[in-house]
Amino acid sequence: MPTWKRPHACRCSVLSLALLAAAAHAQDSGAGTDLQFGNWLDPSGRIGWRGCDPDGGSWLTAEPKRTPTGFLYGCSPERPALAALGSRGWTWSGDVGLGYLHVGGDTANSAWRRFRAPGNGAVLQADFSLRHAADGRYADVRLSRLDRDNQYYRAVFGQAGRYKVQAFARSTPNVLSGNARAIWDGVGSRHLTLKPGLSAAASTPAQVAALSAAQPLTTLSVVRDKQGVSINYLLNPRWTTYASLSHEQRKGARPFGGPFFFNYPFADNGGIYEIPRPIDDSTLNFTGGARFAGNLWRSDVSYTGSFFRHANRSYRYDVPFAVSSVAGAHSPPLYQGSFAYEPDNDYHRVGATFSRRLPGWKGDLTLAAALTTMRQNDRLLPPMDCQGAFGQDLAPPFMADCGHWNTTAALSRDRADLAINNQKVDARLVLQPMDGVTWRSTARYLREDYAGTYWSHNPLTDQWGYIAENGAQGAVVPGEMGLWDRGANSSVLTRIRNLPLDKETREVATGLDWRPSTRNTLGATYSFTWIERAHREVATTRDNTLKLTWNNRSTGWLNLRANYTWLDRSGSRYYYDPYAFTFSSALPDFVTPAGGLAPHTVSALRKYDIASRTQHKLDLMATFVLPRDMTLYASFRGDRNHYDAQIGRQRLDSYASSVQWEWQPRPDTTAGAWYGHDRSKLVFANVNDAAGSDPALGGTVYPLANRWWMDDEQRNHYAGLSLNQRMGRATLDLAWNWTYSRGRTGYRMSSPDALTTPADAALASGRYPLMVYRINSFTAGLTLPLGTRTRLRLFDTWERGDLSDWHYFGFADTLVYDHRVYTDSGPSRYNANLVGMMVEVAL
Numbered sequence: 001m002p003t004w005k006r007p008h009a010c011r012c013s014v015l016s017l018a019l020l021a022a023a024a025h026a027q028d029s030g031a032g033t034d035l036q037f038g039n040w041l042d043p044s045g046r047i048g049w050r051g052c053d054p055d056g057g058s059w060l061t062a063e064p065k066r067t068p069t070g071f072l073y074g075c076s077p078e079r080p081a082l083a084a085l086g087s088r089g090w091t092w093s094g095d096v097g098l099g100y101l102h103v104g105g106d107t108a109n110s111a112w113r114r115f116r117a118p119g120n121g122a123v124l125q126a127d128f129s130l131r132h133a134a135d136g137r138y139a140d141v142r143l144s145r146l147d148r149d150n151q152y153y154r155a156v157f158g159q160a161g162r163y164k165v166q167a168f169a170r171s172t173p174n175v176l177s178g179n180a181r182a183i184w185d186g187v188g189s190r191h192l193t194l195k196p197g198l199s200a201a202a203s204t205p206a207q208v209a210a211l212s213a214a215q216p217l218t219t220l221s222v223v224r225d226k227q228g229v230s231i232n233y234l235l236n237p238r239w240t241t242y243a244s245l246s247h248e249q250r251k252g253a254r255p256f257g258g259p260f261f262f263n264y265p266f267a268d269n270g271g272i273y274e275i276p277r278p279i280d281d282s283t284l285n286f287t288g289g290a291r292f293a294g295n296l297w298r299s300d301v302s303y304t305g306s307f308f309r310h311a312n313r314s315y316r317y318d319v320p321f322a323v324s325s326v327a328g329a330h331s332p333p334l335y336q337g338s339f340a341y342e343p344d345n346d347y348h349r350v351g352a353t354f355s356r357r358l359p360g361w362k363g364d365l366t367l368a369a370a371l372t373t374m375r376q377n378d379r380l381l382p383p384m385d386c387q388g389a390f391g392q393d394l395a396p397p398f399m400a401d402c403g404h405w406n407t408t409a410a411l412s413r414d415r416a417d418l419a420i421n422n423q424k425v426d427a428r429l430v431l432q433p434m435d436g437v438t439w440r441s442t443a444r445y446l447r448e449d450y451a452g453t454y455w456s457h458n459p460l461t462d463q464w465g466y467i468a469e470n471g472a473q474g475a476v477v478p479g480e481m482g483l484w485d486r487g488a489n490s491s492v493l494t495r496i497r498n499l500p501l502d503k504e505t506r507e508v509a510t511g512l513d514w515r516p517s518t519r520n521t522l523g524a525t526y527s528f529t530w531i532e533r534a535h536r537e538v539a540t541t542r543d544n545t546l547k548l549t550w551n552n553r554s555t556g557w558l559n560l561r562a563n564y565t566w567l568d569r570s571g572s573r574y575y576y577d578p579y580a581f582t583f584s585s586a587l588p589d590f591v592t593p594a595g596g597l598a599p600h601t602v603s604a605l606r607k608y609d610i611a612s613r614t615q616h617k618l619d620l621m622a623t624f625v626l627p628r629d630m631t632l633y634a635s636f637r638g639d640r641n642h643y644d645a646q647i648g649r650q651r652l653d654s655y656a657s658s659v660q661w662e663w664q665p666r667p668d669t670t671a672g673a674w675y676g677h678d679r680s681k682l683v684f685a686n687v688n689d690a691a692g693s694d695p696a697l698g699g700t701v702y703p704l705a706n707r708w709w710m711d712d713e714q715r716n717h718y719a720g721l722s723l724n725q726r727m728g729r730a731t732l733d734l735a736w737n738w739t740y741s742r743g744r745t746g747y748r749m750s751s752p753d754a755l756t757t758p759a760d761a762a763l764a765s766g767r768y769p770l771m772v773y774r775i776n777s778f779t780a781g782l783t784l785p786l787g788t789r790t791r792l793r794l795f796d797t798w799e800r801g802d803l804s805d806w807h808y809f810g811f812a813d814t815l816v817y818d819h820r821v822y823t824d825s826g827p828s829r830y831n832a833n834l835v836g837m838m839v840e841v842a843l
Contacts, residue, residue, distance in 0.1 A: 037154050037168060040116035041101075041836075042125060042144045070559040070623035072631055072664055080842060082131060094128040099793070099838025101146070106830035108178040108217065111775075111801050117173040117221065118834055121147060125838070136160030149173040149223045162234055169227040176222065176254045177824045180276065181215040181815055183208060184317060187276045188253045192317035200335040203320035205268075209816035220824070222252035222279050243288035252279050255824045260319050260337045261472035263819040270476055271321040273337070274823040280311040281341070298355040306347040314340045314381055321819045323475045329392040331475040338385055338470060343378040343416055363431035372422040377415050382406050383458070383467045390471035391481060397488035398478050405467060410458045418452040418498065436515040440525070444507040450500035457496070461485070464584055465494030484584035490591040493598075494584050502534035511547075523549035535578050538610040541571040559623040567615040574611075576603040576695060596693030604697035606645035608652075613643045633660045646697060647685050654680035658718075668726035676718040684710045688754050708749040716741045733781040733795075743771035769806040776800045789842040797834045803827035 065072070082091035103118050123146055130139040139157035152170035184192035194200060197211050228246030235241060256277030263270040289302030316338035325331045351370035358365060384390075386402040393399055408414050427443045457464050463485045468474060474481030484492045511525030529543040545567045552560040577600040584590055585597060606612075617639045624632040634657075641652045656678035663671045687697060688706040698704050717740040725732045745768045752761035781795035808826025815822040 037142070037152050037170065039144055039146060039150050039152060039170075039172070040118070041123065041146060068559075069561070070625050070631065071633070072629065072662065080129075082129075085130070089132055089134045091131050091133070092129060094843040095126065095840055096843065097123070097125040097793075097838045097840040099123040099125075099836055101834060101836045103832065103834045105832035107832050108219065109801070109828065109830035109832065110175050110178040110219075111803055111827055112799060112830050112832045113173075113175040113178060113219075115172065115174060117147075117150060117175050119147060123836070123838060125840075128843075130157075136162070149221075158232075164232045165229070166231075167229045170225075172224045172226075174222045174224065174252075175219060177220040179217045179825050179828070180220045180255065180823050181212050181217065181825075182276050182823055183212050183215070183320065183821065184276070187218075187220075188251075188278050190278055190312040190315040192275060192278075192315070194318045194320055198320050200318040200320065201322040201333040205321075205816060205818055208320050208821060209814055212815050212821070220253050220255060220276055222250050222254055225249045225251075228285075238293055240291045240293075241289070242291070244286070246285045247282065248285075249282040250279050253277060254279060258317060258337055258339065259469060260321075260334075261323060261469045261476055266326060266476065267818060269324055269326070269819065270472065271319055271323070271819040271821070273317070273319065273821045275317050276823055277339075278312070278315050281309065282311075283308045296357045296359075300351075300353045302351050304347075304349040304351075308342075308346075309344050310341040312341065313379070314338055316385065320821070323472050325392045325394070325478070326476055327392065327394060327478050329394045329398075329478070331392050332389045334386060334390060334471055334475060336385075336470070337472075340381050343376045345374060345376045345378075348373050348375075358431070361431045361433070363429065365430075366426075366428040368424075368426040370422075370424045372424070373419055374422075375419040377417050380408065380411055380414055380416060382408055383410050384470050386471060391474050392478055394478055395488070397485075398474070398481070400461075400471075400474075400481065400483075404458065404460045407460075410460050412455045412457045412459065416452075416454065418450075418454065421449045421451055423447045438513040439510070440513070441510040442508070444505070446503075446505040448501075448503045450502055452498075453500070454498045455496060463489070464496045464587065465492070484587065484590070486589050490589060491593045492584060495582055496584050496587070497582050499535060499579060499582050501536065504532045506530045513549075519553045521549075521551040523547075533610070535581075536610060537574055537576060537578055537607055538571040539573075539575075541569055541610055544568045557625045559625075561619075561621040563617075563619040565615070565617040567613075567617075569611075569613045569615075571610065571612060574606060576601055576605060595691075598689075598691075598693060599695035599701060601695070602647055602687055602689075602697050602702045603695040604646045604702075606643060606648040608643060608645075608649040611643050611645055611648065613641055615642075616640045629664050631662045633662075634658070645685070647687055649682070649684055651681065651683040654678065670722075670724040672720075672722045674718075674720050676716075678716050680714045682710075682712040684712070686710075688756070690753075703753070705751040706753050708747060708754040711746045712743070713746075714741070714743045729785040731781075731783040733779070733783075735779040737775075737777045739773065739775045741771075741773040744768075745771075769809070770804065771806065772802060772804040774802040786839075791840050793836075793838040793840060795836045799830075799832050801830045803829065 080093040080095070082093050084090075085092045100120075100122055101118060102120050106112065107118070123144075125144045126142070128139075128141045130137075132138070137157075137159045139155070141153075141155045143151075143153045145151040149171050150173055152168065154166070154168040154170075156164065156166045158164035182192075183195055183198060185195055186192050194203075195211060195215075198207060226246060226248040228244065230242070230244035232240060232242045253276040255274055258273040258275035258277070259271075260273060261270040263272050284305075284307045286305045287302065289300060292299045316336050318336050319334070322333055323331060349370055349372040351368065353366065353368040355364060355366040357363075383405045384402070385406050387406070388402050389399055390402060391399040404410060423446070425445045429439075429441045431439045433439060455464075456466050463483045465483045468480065468482035471481070474483075479489070479492065481489075482492075482494050483489055484494050484496070507527060507529040509525060509527035511523060513521060513523045515521045525545075525547045527543075527545045527547075529541075529545070531541045531543075533539060533541075545565065547563065547565045549564075550560075550562045552558075579600065580586060585592070618637070620636045622634050624634075626632055637654075637656045639654045643649050643651065656676070658674065658676035660674040661672060663669075686708055687702045687704075688708065690701050690703065690706065692699070692701040694700045694702075696702065718738070720737045721735070723732070723734045746766060747764075747768075748766060749755065749761075749764075752758035755761055755764070777797060777799040779795070779797045781793065784792045784794070786792055805826055811822060811825040812828075815825060
């Protein structure tokens with residue numbers, strides 16, 4: 001949810017927030033570590049669900065206060081009364097809610113279910129607190145259970161000023177498809193077998209299409225289960241130790257591209273498959289350290305470790321279609337494709353930070369250093385898992401024995417033994433040489449070293465390279481097995497080793513903040529970043545950045561903030577092919593073909609991450625303090641990026657504006673409205689290739705007649721209304737959210753030769769159909785008291801979505817096109833409704 005939508009969401013009860021579709025997206029973020037506890041029905045983790053305290057945030061006055069930037073502070077949550085527990089000074093409070101949810105409409109749609117997967121069933125929520133005022137001991141337990149895959153439990157206990165322990169467990173679903181039709185059994189397992197009625201490497205497109213259409217719609221999802229515990233312990237007023245341990249597991253299946261050699265140029269041959277990729281992995285994270293806080297010195301020493309493991313090292317899937325030689329030779333059948341999972345890997349980081357106050361300069365000096373290593377030493381898999389032979393029987397070089405490739409003896413070594421080692425040093429100096437002036441300077445050094453070299457060499461056959469597409473590519477096109485040797489394949493170009501991407505970053509920055517008056521602050525910061533890269537197109541890039549800021553509060557009703565950033569990136573000479581040493585052409589016995597090697601790419605290409613570019617970025621934010629406790633906020637952002645490229649990314653410009661109105665006349669009334677708009681445009685150029693060895697743009701391989709350009713434009717609109725009104729002891733919640741996104745991709749070309757199939761030029765209209773994403777959602781809720789300790793919550797959310805993606809046009813009719821098999825028919829329109837009821841009892 002964008003920050004400008006609802007910066008003070010806690011003013012409303014949990015009901016109006018819980019059913020907003022956008023709120024659930026936060027559950028998919030990988031940022032932060034265990035900072036948010038909740039689910040789509042209770043995103044705030046039961047914090048402030050009771051509403052606002054009518055007495056406000058101060059014992060002196062209930063009048064709402066504003067932040068320095070003009071926004072009203074969120075209301076103080078209403079706290080329950082504590083009751084005595086026994087005779088030893090403990091007090092407690094608690095509440096339990098039990099309810100029922102009912103969903104109707106197009107509830108299988110993945111856009112509706114993405115991170116919430118609601119279903120019919122019971123709901124349980126509870127909150128318990130214990131307090132011991134005499135010595136500051138406390139305990140809090142919160143839980144919310146919607147179903148097995150959507151729940152959280154959290155317990156926190158400790159003693160104020162001594163220690164704090166936290167333990168949690170939670171499950172979050174990620175629904176990736178609600179309309180999948182798989183032609184395989186064993187979805188979710190490491191071996192996908194064809195359903196009865198299909199034969200591996202012996203089925204026809206008609207048979208596969210008929211079986212696919214007969215399959216019931218199914219859901220593909222990945223469930224993330226995470227548990228953890230953490231502790232902070234105050235050894236004395238200066239020293240604190242801390243540690244945390246968490247374990248996360250993902251299980252399920254998701255749509256994934258599983259090719260078995262491309263089918264487009266060869267009808268009734270090859271095969272392209274979208275498969276339900278099984279997911280079963282886990283990550284163990286640990287952090288521990290100690291902090292020291294003295295009068296002049298502060299320090300923090302820590303260790304962080306992360307360990308990623310897969311339950312299975314690979315998975316495989318049976319293929320229904322046979323591959324055959326385009327040269328008319330015999331190709332032994334290949335019955336399955338296979339994929340290796342991401343390798344198991346370990347991450348270790350040791351860091352230390354030391355800060356020293358400089359009282360005489362009213363400043364602070366900070367030094368930080370860290371050593372990091374990321375290691376992969378997983379056991380490697382055989383290059384392939386076939387039986388018999390593969391390839392074509394044209395000649396001995398085009399046929400291979402599976403026994404020489406389905407064993408780890410075909411590897412140059414049986415473990416990865418690769419690592420990336422980083423060293424980082426930071427220094428920061430902040431001084432106040434005079435009142436109203438702050439000087440900031442920083443310096444940073446980061447080195448990233450790739451350790452280890454893996455050679456793709458088979459000692460059994462003395463061949464270099466890899467088996468392309470599990471042998472399928474070499475079974476279709478002679479000489480494209482992916483292997484080099486000193487015999488008939490001495491001119492085959494193939495990858496033979498890994499690519500190390502060492503990098504060294506040096507950055508210095510200095511800036512001033514000047515407050516000429518109590519209502520104005522000006523700032524200027526200049527930074528220079530020098531990055532040296534190994535084996536990239538540009539060896540050295542140089543970034544010059546200037547940032548200017550202005551904060552103004554010249555009136556009591558307006559707060560204005562403005563930021564402008566200018567960046568200029570330049571660098572050393574651009575070399576279009578720095579990867580030649582990783583290919584077989586670098587071997588001493590490589591024989592260059594008579595016509596020369598095809599170029600790696602066109603020499604005029606500029607990769608956007610290292611290409612020379614100029615950026616202008618402007619941010620304007622204004623907060624208007626209006627009468628009757630109203631706030632109006634308006635913002636504008638512009639970001640223009642121009643790249644020095646004939647081929648590649650040329651422009652990326654984006655603009656955004658928003659306006660937001662909030663009204664809080666008293667603690668029992670909160671209303672708001674907002675609207676946002678943003679747009680972006682990407683301009684990209686490329687050129688189709690022909691035969692030859694000339695890499696120059698305008699040459700024989702990349703003639704100017706083969707150039708083409710693409711303009712991708714995105715327009716997004718967002719709007720919403722909300723109202724939270726307490727009526728006596730009852731509370732009404734209303735919320736409306738609207739999202740409309742439209743994407744258009746246009747293209748142009750110098751001639752029909754810019755297309756892979758020039759004969760299709762007559763069909764080219766110059767633009768693709770619109771991509772549309774439109775969602776309307778409305779939420780209504782009513783809380784009614786049933787007694788002094790019981791209340792009833794009734795709520796309803798209705799959502800309508802209109803999603804149109806031209807990539808999926810025609811998939812509603814069939815998921816099988818010749819030898820191309822798809823599992824998912826993509827997004828679609830939906831209309832869904834959720835009704836809920838919950839009885840809550842204060843214990």
